[in-house]
Amino acid sequence: MSTGTLSIADYHKKTVTNRLGLWLFIVSDAFVFAGLFIARFYLYGAGVRPELSQIVGLIVTSILVLSSFFANRGEVSMAYGDTKGYFRNTLITIILGIAFLIGVVGVEWQIAPYGPDHDALWSLFYTMTGFHAFHVLTGVIFLVIVYRNARKGLYTAERHFPVEAAAVYWHFVDVVWVFFYPALYLIGLPPI
Amino acid sequence: MKDTQKAGVFSIGLVRGLIAMLIGFLTGAAFVSLIRLILGLSVWTWNPSGNQFGFAESAWVVGAIFGAIAFMLGVGVLSDWLKWMNGQQTAEHPADAFASGWKRYLSVSFDHKAIGVQYGVTSIVVIGLAGIFALIFRTELAQPGMQLLTLERYNTIMSLHGIVMIVGILLGVGAMSNYLVPLMIGANDMAFPRLNAFAYWINVPAAVILLSSYFLGGFDTGWTGYPPLSAKAPLGMDMFFLGVYFAGLSSILGSLNVIATTIRLRAKGMHYFRMPIFVWTALATAVIGLTATQLIGLSFQMVLFERVFGMGFFAPDKGGNPILFQHLFWFYSHPAVYVFVLTGLGVISELLPVFARKPLFGYRWVALSSFGIALVGFLVWAHHMFTSGMSPYLRIPFMYSTLLVAVPTGVKFFSWVATIWEGKLSFETPMLFVLGAISIFLLGGLSGPPNATVATDLHLQDTYWIVGHFHATMFGGFVFPFFAAIYYWFPKITGRMYNEKLGKLHFFLMLPGFYIQSLSQMQAGLLGMRRRIGDYDPALGINLQQLLITIAAFVIFFSVVIAVVNLIYSARRGPIAASNPWRSRSPEFMLPSPIPQHNYEHAFEVVGEPYDYGIAGAYVSIDPDRYIAKEEEQPAAGGAVTSPTGATTD
Amino acid sequence: MNEEQKTMALQVGVTVLILLAAMTIGEYFIGLFAPYWWAPLMAIALLKAFYIVRDYMHIGRVFAGDEAEEHS
Incomplete structure (x- = not known):
């Protein structure tokens, strides 16, 4: 990414390599979440889920999907040289990301009826949401760093791989939640 | 350039890192203790029957994590990334803190060759440590009854032997793929040099944390760390989990780099089926390392959470x-x-054609067999669990998938035999190790199907037969080829030749030592010796075998000491090596020895097949004389004191 | 590199958002009334992931190579 002195052709070449690296990282990371996902169904099957607030679940899910939408808008804006649009949309993404964190850790964890040491079901709930929240947090930090550098005028329509990387990572976090939301909130009923 | 000769001890990255690690540990432990204080929990414990190590368990865990991060900051691996975060630019290849000498390897370098050497040396040190653990508990096992150790100590040392050996092997694999893959595909470095350095350096805190487990009560689970025992083990267990976790992180990031490098940085004309065969195996290895490693990290984190937060997965x-x-x-x-x-x-596949002066038999099949092994390898895991109490119907599919591994492995074996067939063999040390590796891996492979077959495995599970089996596969699949690789590429790395006589002595001590050890282990296992137990009943009639294993272990260790002495001495005083002592066709042997700082000054093109030994025509379009002539023009630059400034500014 | 392309790229984002929103609402009601329907829920999740990976994450770019650069 230290590529300010490279020619456009070299920058593109390097971008293709960096993009591959990013995706390999995502593939690798996906295995952690896949492991947790499988562990949840291995232990409890499709009949049981933790007793969670459906409405909070829907709200945080919507927030994350919306944030992904704005992250995409920001990236597209940058790709066409519209830095203003990038700043506006990325700022919204960051705010929504923080809202998601507050929704999960600040609300859902606090109103949950049991702690992580109650039983394996709640252990799974806290671990899955915790791992995911950690990734959301790193995603927010990533977006903030790139946003700050964009403010310094580092990226242009031709050279903006960090912008793309932050957005792709953000979408990956969203994809994880796409699977975790039904696994934790929708499938099965709370144990009686 | 900075005057590094007068620089103090703090200019060595490793020293800074270790100091930072200590500070980081104390910060993390204090941080958690403070939180515990606020929450009204106990901060300091001194309970001889439980946690007798001062800080609470969570403080130790967080302290160790902070320590590892602080180490990475202190050693300086992260500094370029931190600059990027601030929007600064850095040179693509900054000069190393030390241009030459052994100090160069104790600080951060982004050069894949330096990192390869760092991996290799660390690997030998770590494997040596694990070997010493083995000698300690082998001495205990030489006779029935407990003489040297307590049973608890025995368990810890036996477990440490396993896991430290594994970390050492991973480092050795990293050494080979880091050093060789870019050279073989015609790249000047890995795709992500900083990530590469990060992946190496994270191993140092990993090793420190792992070894600290010995002083924190140890752990008695073996290297597998099964709960529920590992959920109740002493504090050392946490350090074991964290150490393995960081070593696994290294494996993941290193694999990522190898894949990206292989896909993106191949020289012109180097199609996938023209790559040296080693690159194929490194690629297949990296695919496993990239994906599967996350699962051991996850499983260990889950036990860690069970210990620290009282969670209940297991x-x-x-x-x-x-x-x-x-x-x-x-x-x-x-x-x-x-x-x-x-x-x-x-x-093995790489070296055999060179020493047999014949093309590698069935190149494409051998290349694909690596991926065959890797992919089938993902589908066989439950053969370790035939006696675990999992659903019995799962046993049969896993038995078949396990036996299926023999097919791609067989492809490799037949290729080796056919390559040797009617070859003009010569028996230098690397070739001896290759042949030794083939014979040993055959033993390891043939002792496998009895474990894969459910009916026999139910009897063999957790016996010394298994110990003999996997030592055979590890020696044949890693230890012997690793030494072959070291001897083979030693002239390329150092520019000097090792001592052939000592090399052969090493081989002729290690090979019989290994056979006695492994066969005795298998026999002891069939006679009823359980693995991971510090004592045994003399009535089993295995006293002689146990004594033989112990003697063999000492012989193997002694032979490795000879190798290390040979390598250190030769690196300093050995005769200057020719640029292509083995008459190899591989591109790295077209360069002068030692390899110049940025590998290939001129991009080359692949014009032929990699293993057409004995057939006219070259593999790559490099004229070795051009590089050699250039070396002779500037005799002052022949050593390792070339100034890096010229290479980094352009 | 022109306004038209940009509008189209943004339009893709809006379309995907609408699809995701519809599927999420569908999921929610399945979860409310038929929580034992795990297979349809997983199918919806896979479909959502497919759209995000294809249109938001541009997975196609990974395989595009050196020549085809930029702009979807």
């Missing part, structure tokens, strides 16, 4: 299931054994 009284751990654990740990052996098998 506790039946909380609705958990210990079998889940075994599934997650072996989903990595079985493919991991292919991580250990595949690069070694690649070295």
Whole structure:
């Protein structure tokens, strides 16, 4: 990414390599979440889920999907040289990301009826949401760093791989939640 | 350039890192203690029957994590990334802190060759440590009864031997793929040099944390760390989990780099089926390392959470299931054994044609067989769990998938035999190690099907037969090829030749030593010796075998000491090596020895097949004379004191 | 590199958002009234992931190579 002195052709070449690296990282990371996902169904099957607030679940899910939408808008804006649009949309993404964190850790964890040491079901709930929240947090930090550098005028329509990387990572976090939301909130009923 | 000669001890990255690690540890432990204080929990414990190590368990864990991060900051691996975060630019290849000498290897370098050497040396040191652990508990096992150790100590040392050896092997695999892959595909460095350095350096805190477990009560679970025992073990268990976790992180990031490098940085004309065969095995290894390693990290984190937060994944009284751990654990740990052996098998395939002066038989099949082994390797994990209490119907599919591994492995064996067939063999040390590796891996491979077959495995599970089996595969698949690779590329790395006589002595001590050890282990196992137990009944009639194993262990260790002495002495005083002592066709042997700082000054093109020995025509379009002539023009630059400034500014 | 392309790229984002929103609401009601329907829920999740990976994460770019650069 230290590529300010490279020619456009070299920058593109390097971008293709960096993009591959990013995706390999995502593939690798996906295995952690896949492991947790499988562990949840291995232990409890499709009949049981933790007793969670459906409405909070829907709200945080919507927030994350919306944030992904704005992250995409920001990236597209940058790709066409519209830095203003990038700043506006990325700022919204960051705010929504923080809202998601507050929704999960600040609300859902606090109103949950049991702690992580109650039983394996709640252990799974806290671990899955915790791992995911950690990734959301790193995603927010990533977006903030790139946003700050964009403010310094580092990226242009031709050279903006960090912008793309932050957005792709953000979408990956969203994809994880796409699977975790039904696994934790929708499938099965709370144990009686 | 800075005057590094007068620089103090703090200019050495390793020293800074270790100091930072200590500070980081104390910060983390203090931080958690403060939180515990606020929450009204106990901060300091001194309980001889439980935690007798001062800080609470959570403080130790967080302290160790902080320590590892602080180490990375202190050593300086992260500094370029931190600059990027601030929007600054850095040179693509900054000069090393030390231009030459051994100090260069104790600080951060982004050069893949330096990192390869760092990996290799660390690997030998770590394997040596694990070997010493082995000698300690082998001495205990030489006779029935407990003489030297207590049973608890025995368990810790036996477990440490296993896991430290595994970390050492992973480092050795990293050494080979880091040093060789860019050279073989015609790249000047890995795709991500900083990530490469990060992946190496994270191993140092990993090793420190792992070894600290010995002083924190140890752990008695073996290297597998099965709960529920590992959920109750002393504090050392946490350090074991964290150490393995960081070593696994290194494996993941290193694999990522190898894949990206292989896909993106191949020279012109180097199609996938024209790559040296070693690159194929490194690629297959990296695919496993990239994906499966996450699962061992996850399973260990889950036990860690169980210990620290009281979670219940594996506790039946909380609705958990210990079998889940075994599934997650072996989903990595079985493919991991292919991580250990595949690069070694690649070295065998790489070296055989050179010393047989014949094309590698069935290149495409051998190339694809690596991926065959890797992919089948993902589907066999539950063969470690035939006696675990998992659903019995699962045994049969896993038995068949396990036996299926023999097919791609067989492809490799037949290729080796056909390559040797009617070849003009010469028997320098690397070739001896290659042939030794083939014979040993055959033993390891043939002792495998009895474990894969459910009916026999039910009797063999957890006996010394298994110990003999996997030592054979590890020696044949890693140790012997690793030494072959070291001897083979030693002139390329150092520019000097090792001592052939000592090399052969090493081989002729290690080979019989290994056979006695492994065959005795198998026999002892069939006669009823259980693994991981510090004592045995003299009535089993295995006293002689146990004594032989112990003697063999000492012989093997002694032979490795000879090798280390040979390598250190030769690196300093050995005769200057020719640029292509083995008459290899591989591109790295077209360069002068030692290899110049940025590998290939001029991009080359692949014009032929890699293994057409004995056939006219070259593999790559490099004229070795051009590089040699250039060396002779500037005799002052012949050593390792070339100024890096010219190479980094352009 | 022109306004038209940009509008089209943004339009893709809006379309995907609408699809995701519709599927999420569908999921929610399945979860409310038929929580034992795990297979349809997983199918919806896979479909959502497919759209995000294809249109938001541009997975196609990974395989595009050196020549085809930029702009979807």
